[in-house]
Amino acid sequence: MVSVSAGDVIRLLIADDQALVRGALGALLELEPDLTVVGMAADGAEAVRLAEELRPDVCLMDIQMPGMDGVEATRRIRQASAGTRVLVVTTFARPGYLRSALDAGASGFIVKDTPAEELAEAVRRVRSGLRVLDPVLAADSLFDGANPxxxxxxxxxxxxxxxxxxxxxxxxxxxxxxxxxxxxxxxxLKPAAFSSQPA
Known part of the structure; x- marks a missing residue:
């Protein structure tokens, strides 16, 4: 488990086009003493705007959203707010999405049925500079096609x-x-390791 210093609260932005999902993720993460939600976005464009305005530590990003999708929003957030790390949290567990998200600058990629305690720990790990990947999806990506x-x-x-x-x-x-x-x-550091079939 990644340790967090006393008083070191991780500020979160949640981007998801489903209001119920945004609310549920926010409620679960707010139960953790070292996590606080500072903003919620219903699409990628709003996520980019709020990231620039609020400068959160971590943005939890959905992949499929109307208008600007999560991959493009991730790319723009990383350009606009370099201190904000992006953790993709999605129902679309496809190797192609994993590769696209990592290429865009995401620090992690997990699925929405991840248990709450594992989600919170993933946020901490991403905030500390580590990369977090859903192990099943990472394995699928790793062994799909040529492996470098x-x-x-x-x-x-x-x-x-x-x-x-x-x-x-x-x-x-x-x-x-x-x-x-x-x-x-x-x-x-070998991105070709995550090559996959098109999403």
Whole structure:
């Protein structure tokens, strides 16, 4: 679990075209003492405007919205408010969307049926600079088509998918934690690893 300093509240913007979903996500996340919702947007254009105005720490972004979709909104938010990280939260668990969102600058991609405690932890991890990917979708993307990753990179990525720490992975594969972190970093920096069929 990512630790958050006392008094360090993570400010959230929620972008989703369904009012019930926005409200539910907001209510769940507000239950966490270190998370607060500072704005809600019904479409991508509003999300970009609010991100520029409010400068939230994390924007939870839907993919399919009227007008400007979540991918384009992610790209614009990252350009307009570099300190705002984007966590895509969607019902559309398609590898093509994952690749597009990462290319646009998203720091994470998870599905809406993620348990509330895992969603909150994903927000914390994204805020701390980590990348969070739905493990099933990441695996589907990883093994779809040509794979640019080495065998070792695939091995540590598989072990990391269930939330194991670098130290835990290191002890299992007989490497140092630093070497494991290097393999994970190398895997993340190979965007072709997430190539997929069109969404």
């Amino acid at each position: 990753l080495s065998d070792r990179e695939r091995e540590v990525l598989r072990l990391a998918a269930d939330g194991r720490s670098a130290a835990a992975i290191a002890s299992e594969v007989f490497l140092s934690a630093g070497t494991v972190r290097n393999h994970l970093s190398a895997a993340i």
